[in-house]
Amino acid sequence: MPDASNRRSTERTEAIMRTTLDLGQEIGYAKLTIEAVAARAGAGKHTIYRRWPSKGALLLDSLLCLHESALAYPDTGDVIADLRAQIYGAVDLLAGPSFGPLFRALIGEAQYDPQLAAALNERFITPLADKTVARLKAARDQGQLSPDFDLTLAMAILSGPLYFQFLITQGPLTHEYVDRILDALFAGMEPRPRARASRARPATSSVRPVS
Amino acid sequence: MPDASNRRSTERTEAIMRTTLDLGQEIGYAKLTIEAVAARAGAGKHTIYRRWPSKGALLLDSLLCLHESALAYPDTGDVIADLRAQIYGAVDLLAGPSFGPLFRALIGEAQYDPQLAAALNERFITPLADKTVARLKAARDQGQLSPDFDLTLAMAILSGPLYFQFLITQGPLTHEYVDRILDALFAGMEPRPRARASRARPATSSVRPVS
Structure with a gap:
C-alpha cells in the first residue's frame, strides 16, 4: 500500500516540523537541538539527520x-x-x-x-x-x-x-x-x-x- | 603629567582596537576571544573587560x-x-x-x-x-x-x-x-x-x- 505509506511519511515529516517550531518557540533557537526535536516527536535522530543536515536547515523548512x-x-x-x-x-x-x-x-x-x-x-x-x-x-x-x-x-x-x-x-x-x-x-x-x-x-x- | 598619561591611555585603547580587527580578520569572529586580544595586545584581560562588556561590544567599537x-x-x-x-x-x-x-x-x-x-x-x-x-x-x-x-x-x-x-x-x-x-x-x-x-x-x- 504505497499510498498509506506515503501518507504516513508525510505525517511524520509534518510532525517533526511542527515539533521543531513548538520547541523552538518554547526554548529559543540557541537551545534547540535535533536530539530534543527527535525525542519530543518520537522520531529517530538519524531519521531527521537523513533529511536535514543541520538544525538551521530543519528550522528553515519548518518555517516555510x-x-x-x-x-x-x-x-x-x-x-x-x-x-x-x-x-x-x-x-x-x-x-x-x-x-x-x-x-x-x-x-x-x-x-x-x-x-x-x-x-x-x-x-x-x-x-x-x-x-x-x-x-x-x-x-x-x-x-x-x-x-x-x-x-x-x-x-x-x-x-x-x-x-x-x-x-x-x-x-x-x-x-x-x-x-x-x-x-x-x-x-x-x-x-x-x-x-x-x-x-x-x-x-x-x-x-x-x-x- | 596628565597629558602624557591621557595620551598613553588613548594609545593603549587604539592598540587594543587595532589588535581586535587584525585578529578578527585572521581567525574570524567565532574564534575571536577577549583573552586572545589581550595576549596579543600585551594588555590585561581585566583592562579590556572594564571597558567592554563583551567581544561584540569591543568589536563594534573597533570597527567604528x-x-x-x-x-x-x-x-x-x-x-x-x-x-x-x-x-x-x-x-x-x-x-x-x-x-x-x-x-x-x-x-x-x-x-x-x-x-x-x-x-x-x-x-x-x-x-x-x-x-x-x-x-x-x-x-x-x-x-x-x-x-x-x-x-x-x-x-x-x-x-x-x-x-x-x-x-x-x-x-x-x-x-x-x-x-x-x-x-x-x-x-x-x-x-x-x-x-x-x-x-x-x-x-x-x-x-x-x-x-
Whole structure:
C-alpha cells in the first residue's frame, strides 16, 4: 500500500516540523537541538539527520512549509492593494511570536553558515522574488508601474526597508510602517514637476506629513 | 603629567582596537576571544573587560573608531552626488575584507544579543541616520528632494536595499548596484505624468534598461 505509506511519511515529516517550531518557540533557537526535536516527536535522530543536515536547515523548512500560505500573492488588478496585502501578511509573520524570533535567529545563523544562507535564498527569497516580479510585471503592463522601474531591484527595494527594521533597528513592524514605505517608494524621492493635482496617483493611504 | 598619561591611555585603547580587527580578520569572529586580544595586545584581560562588556561590544567599537572617516557625508550642493559618494564609501567598507566579514558576524550576533543590537543602533545607525536626514533636509530646502518625502524613512529606504544584499542575498555590493538603487528610489515606482523630457531630473547616471 504505497499510498498509506506515503501518507504516513508525510505525517511524520509534518510532525517533526511542527515539533521543531513548538520547541523552538518554547526554548529559543540557541537551545534547540535535533536530539530534543527527535525525542519530543518520537522520531529517530538519524531519521531527521537523513533529511536535514543541520538544525538551521530543519528550522528553515519548518518555517516555510507551515507558513507558506501566509505569503501568497493576491492579484485583484490593483497593484498597490495587492502589494499592501502581501506585505501586511509578511510583516504579521515577522512580528508574530511563532515565526519572528526563530526567523531572526535563522538569519543570524546565515551570517556564519554559507550553506544555510544559500538555502534561505533558494527556498525562501528567490521564490518570493519571482512572485513579486510576476505581479509587478503585470502591473507594468497595465500602466500601474513606471515603465522605467527595474524589476530586478523589486525585492531589494520593497523588502529591504522591512529587513532593515527587523534586523537592524529591531523596531516594530506595523501595517502603518508598510503604508508609509509603500507611499514613499511609489512616489519617489525626487521632486515631481508641477501640476501635482493632475498626476495619476493610485488611491493609496494618505501621504504622511513630513517631519 | 596628565597629558602624557591621557595620551598613553588613548594609545593603549587604539592598540587594543587595532589588535581586535587584525585578529578578527585572521581567525574570524567565532574564534575571536577577549583573552586572545589581550595576549596579543600585551594588555590585561581585566583592562579590556572594564571597558567592554563583551567581544561584540569591543568589536563594534573597533570597527567604528577605526573606520569612522569612511562614513563621512560630503555636502557639495548636489544631493544625488553626495548620497552616491557616501553610499559608495559605505559599500566599499561592507565589501572590504577588513570590515565586511566582522560586521556581518556582529549583525548576526545582534540577532541573539539585545544589548549588542541596542549598541549597534546607538553607536552606528542613529548617528548615520542623523547625518543622512540633515543632508536630505538641506536638499529638500533647495528643491532637490520631494517636499512630500518622509525623512524619518530615509535610512530604511536608502540603506535597506544595501543590508538586504549584504545580509540576505549576500550578493556583491558594487557601485553599479548603488547607482541602480539610487536611480530607482529617486524616480519612484509609479508612472509619471507625460512630458517626461521636461521633468527636472538631476543629472544621475543613466537609468538602466528594464529587464
